[in-house]
Structure formats: C-alpha cells, structure tokens
Amino acid sequence: MDFPSYYLDHIAGGRLIIGLIASIHVLINHPLAVGAYPILTFMEWWAHKHHRPDIDQLAYKITFVVFIVTTTIGAMTGVGIWLSTSLFAPFGIGSLLRVFFFGWFAEWLVFISEVCLIMWWFLSWKKADTPEKKRKHIKIGIALSIMSWLTMALIVAVLGFMMNTGDWSQSRAFIDAMTAPLYLPQLGFRTAFAFMTGAVFVWFCTGFFTKKNPQARYWVIEKLSHVTIVSLIFVFFFGIWYWSRIPEAMRANQAVALLSQGFSGWLGKFHSLLMWTVATFLVIGVGGWIVPRLIPRWALLIPTFMGIWLLGHFERAREFMRKPWVIAEYMYSNGIRKDELRFLQSEGMLTHATYVKHRKVTAENRIEAGQDVFMISCSRCHSTTGINGVLDKFTLMYGPGDWNADGMVSFLGTMHKTSTFMPPFPGNRAEKEALVAYILDLRKTRKPLEGAQTEGIRIPETQTSH
Numbered sequence: 001m002d003f004p005s006y007y008l009d010h011i012a013g014g015r016l017i018i019g020l021i022a023s024i025h026v027l028i029n030h031p032l033a034v035g036a037y038p039i040l041t042f043m044e045w046w047a048h049k050h051h052r053p054d055i056d057q058l059a060y061k062i063t064f065v066v067f068i069v070t071t072t073i074g075a076m077t078g079v080g081i082w083l084s085t086s087l088f089a090p091f092g093i094g095s096l097l098r099v100f101f102f103g104w105f106a107e108w109l110v111f112i113s114e115v116c117l118i119m120w121w122f123l124s125w126k127k128a129d130t131p132e133k134k135r136k137h138i139k140i141g142i143a144l145s146i147m148s149w150l151t152m153a154l155i156v157a158v159l160g161f162m163m164n165t166g167d168w169s170q171s172r173a174f175i176d177a178m179t180a181p182l183y184l185p186q187l188g189f190r191t192a193f194a195f196m197t198g199a200v201f202v203w204f205c206t207g208f209f210t211k212k213n214p215q216a217r218y219w220v221i222e223k224l225s226h227v228t229i230v231s232l233i234f235v236f237f238f239g240i241w242y243w244s245r246i247p248e249a250m251r252a253n254q255a256v257a258l259l260s261q262g263f264s265g266w267l268g269k270f271h272s273l274l275m276w277t278v279a280t281f282l283v284i285g286v287g288g289w290i291v292p293r294l295i296p297r298w299a300l301l302i303p304t305f306m307g308i309w310l311l312g313h314f315e316r317a318r319e320f321m322r323k324p325w326v327i328a329e330y331m332y333s334n335g336i337r338k339d340e341l342r343f344l345q346s347e348g349m350l351t352h353a354t355y356v357k358h359r360k361v362t363a364e365n366r367i368e369a370g371q372d373v374f375m376i377s378c379s380r381c382h383s384t385t386g387i388n389g390v391l392d393k394f395t396l397m398y399g400p401g402d403w404n405a406d407g408m409v410s411f412l413g414t415m416h417k418t419s420t421f422m423p424p425f426p427g428n429r430a431e432k433e434a435l436v437a438y439i440l441d442l443r444k445t446r447k448p449l450e451g452a453q454t455e456g457i458r459i460p461e462t463q464t465s466h
C-alpha cells in the first residue's frame with residue numbers, strides 16, 4: 001500500500017526468492033558458523049593438548065572449507081536477505097526494523113567482529129607454531145565461536161517475534177519484542193540443531209580428508225558421535241517446547257506447511273519419514289560411538305544430506321505456518337495491518353493506497369483498478385499464471401468451464417475462513433468486483449503483469465476528492 005510493488009510474474013511476487021536465499025543462508029550459518037567453529041576449535045585444542053598434529057592438520061583443512069564457504073556464500077546470502085526482503089516485502093522488513101533497531105545494530109557489530117575473527121583465526125593458524133602462540137590461537141577460535149552464536153541468538157529474536165509477539169502486542173516495548181514467547185525454545189532448538197549438523201558436516205569433510213589417515217577418522221567419528229547424540233536429544237526436547245509455544249492457529253497449518261495443499265493428505269507418511277531420519281541419526285551416532293572403526297568413509301556423507309533436508313524443510317514449514325501473517329496478529333503477509341483492516345474494508349483500499357492508478361473503482365476503470373487490487377492484496381503470495389498462479393487456484397475450485405463472477409466475489413469475502421493461511425480481503429465490495437473483473441479478463445488475455453520496477457510508479461492525476 002505504502003510502497004511501490006516490486007513484482008516478478010511467474011514466481012509469485014518473489015517470496016520464493018526470499019525463501020531460497022534465506023534457506024541457503026541458514027544451511028550455511030547453522031552447521032558451519034554456529035556448529036562447526038566450536039567443534040573445530042575443540043579439535044585444535046585437543047590436538048594441542050595430546051600432541052596430535054594430524055588432528056590439528058585435519059581441523060585446519062576443514063576450517064579452510066568453512067572459511068571459504070562462510071565468507072563467500074554465507075556472507076552474501078546474509079546481505080541477500082536484506083536485499084530481497086526490502087524489494088518484496090518492504091512493509092514487513094520496515095516494521096521489523098522499527099521494532100528491532102538496536103538489536104540489529106548490535107547484530108551488525110557482532111557480525112563484523114565475527115568476520116574479522118574468522119580471518120584472523122584462519123590466516124594465523126600456520127603461524128601459531130609455539131605452544132604459547134597456539135594457546136592464543138585457540139582463544140581466537142573460542143571468541144569466534146561465541147560471536148557466531150551471538151549473531152544467531154540476536155536474529156532468532158526477530159524470527160520468534162514474527163510468529164508470536166507476546167507482550168509486545170500491548171507494550172510495544174523493544175525488550176518484550178526481544179524476549180517474545182518463542183525466543184528461548186527456538187534459540188535452544190537452533191543451537192542444538194547447529195551443533196548436530198555442525199558435527200555431521202565435520203564428519204562429511206573428514207570423509208574426504210582422511211583417506212590415508214584412518215586413525216584421525218576414527219577419532220573424529222568417535223568424538224563427534226557424542227556431540228551428535230547429545231544435540232539430537234536437545235533438538236528433540238527443545239523441539240517439543242518450541243512446538244508447544246507456536247500459536248494454535250498456526251499449528252493448524254502444519255499439513256499444508258509441510259507438504260503444500262495437494263499433498264497435505266500425506267502428513268502421516270511425512271511424520272514417519274521424519275521419525276526415520278531422526279532414527280538414522282541416532283543409529284549413526286551410537287554406531288560411531290561404540291564401533292567407530294566399523295563406520296565406512298562413505299557413511300560419513302549421509303547424515304549431512306539428511307541434515308540439509310531436515311533444516312531446509314524446517315525453515316520452509318516455519319515460514320509457511322506463520323501465514324497469513326508477516327508479524328503475528330499485527331501485519332498480514334500482504335502488508336495490511338490488522339488494525340486498519342476494518343477501515344479499509346469499509347472505505348476501500350485504493351483510496352488509501354499511495355501507488356495505484358485509480359483511487360476509486362468506476363465502470364470504465366474496473367479492470368485496471370482490479371489489477372491494483374490484485375497487486376496489493378494477492379501478489380505477495382500469488383502470481384497471475386506462474387507459481388501459485390491465481391488462475392490455477394480458481395480453476396481448482398471452479399473447474400475449466402465458466403466461472404460465476406458473483407460466486408467469486410463471495411469467495412473473496414470468506415477466503416480467510418476457508419483457507420486460514422490467506423488474509424481477509426482488505427477492500428470494499430466495489431474492489432472485490434474489480435478484482436474479479438481483472439481475474440476474468442486475465443483468464444482471457446493471460447497478459448503478463450509488470451511490477452513497479454518495469455512499469456514505473458503510478459499515482460492518479462487527480463487526488464481523491466473526499
């Protein structure tokens with residue numbers, strides 16, 4: 001409403017791009033930065049204490065991989081989240097920035113320190129050739145591990161807040177936003193998850209780097225199996241606590257969240273797949289603990305792929321479950337605030353939108369006005385003819401024959417009740433009719449819809465006369 005809409009036809013406005021960038025970022029941040037740095041620091045320390053240069057060498061090689069990945073793809077996708085959210089959901093990230101300004105500022109300082117520490121740690125590894133220097137070097141690793149965890153700890157506050165704002169909904173206080181109900185369970189869950197996937201990532205690299213040194217491999221398998229098992233137990237208990245704090249209405253979205261609408265009937269199968277994945281982790285963990293010598297090199301690669309699957313799916317489900325909200329009970333995914341909804345429904349959204357062609361629906365401008373209505377109220381989740389295309393969705397409901405315009409108008413009035421993941425329609429009756437006219441026209445023409453980045457911004461010549 002208050003921002004021009006950046007929109008890419010075919011990919012539902014672009015939320016998938018946010019999702020893709022953010023998921024890659026998390027898949028690097030959790031296992032590599034939060035999980036692997038402390039584990040590698042531990043390896044360095046242990047090697048130093050027990051005079052095992054081969055373990056030190058191995059830790060160094062793995063650190064090289066982690067260093068390259070975190071400072072390139074990891075850092076770039078971190079910035080990419082800012083870029084993509086401010087293009088596709090400026091209202092959401094804008095509101096979050098107002099709430100979390102100092103949290104994010106602190107996070108930025110921590111992140112800068114993290115980057116400096118990783119460079120310092122990695123680049124000075126070889127120079128730490130005396131016990132004295134080695135001890136100092138290990139301390140850099142510890143500082144780095146703390147900073148990596150802290151960046152996550154600060155950002156998790158924002159993610160938890162988006163699902164459940166807790167006391168902030170009354171107080172509007174920064175401290176209440178930072179300590180919203182999901183904060184601790186989610187932080188515990190992610191920390192445990194990071195250690196678990198961090199351990200399996202170090203296994204993964206070890207599989208490649210220890211062809212000629214099975215002794216080092218047995219050591220890594222055995223030591224890190226403890227990390228895997230203990231963190232798996234924590235993942236489980238924090239997971240239950242986390243789940244119990246997710247608002248009821250959002251939990252009800254789980255079937256669609258985990259599998260999408262078409263496959264929601266497979267929820268039972270999905271749950272058993274989840275259980276099998278966890279069981280496999282446990283088996284590999286226990287096996288590595290008791291009989292590390294029997295674990296073949298290739299088996300070390302498997303848990304990493306399962307970890308990617310679990311973490312990726314978790315992020316996807318978490319993002320979906322929050323629908324229809326971008327900030328729970330405060331702002332819908334299309335940027336409409338809950339407290340302005342009734343007003344817009346009676347007064348009309350176009351009248352109060354900044355970047356639209358028409359401020360009032362007339363018989364002549366109906367289709368154009370309807371396009372603006374689509375852009376404001378649907379385009380953050382639906383495309384026209386591409387992914388999650390609005391035409392496909394109506395076809396699912398009404399079939400390939402003729403669609404009844406009145407039926408469509410009344411659907412818009414109740415869509416948030418029948419599909420709880422969609423926000424209520426934020427406009428008046430004339431705007432519903434305009435949207436339906438636009439969709440019916442689109443069905444005939446299948447004309448591509450351009451975003452503000454290609455169309456330019458549009459402001460009506462005559463300002464509203466009210």
Ligand code: HEC
Nearest residue numbers: 260261262323324333334377378381393394419421422423
């Ligand atoms: C918060 C995101 C979101 C917004 C905003 C949104 N939708 Fe949806 N809509 C969805 C999702 C997700 C589905 C189900 C997708 C699937 O098939 O899994 C859906 C399904 C539908 C369906 C299929 C029927 C049903 O109930 O499942 C129709 C029709 C539809 N949307 C129309 C609209 C229109 C028109 C708008 C704008 C007024 C809109 N949607 C706004 C997310 C959204």
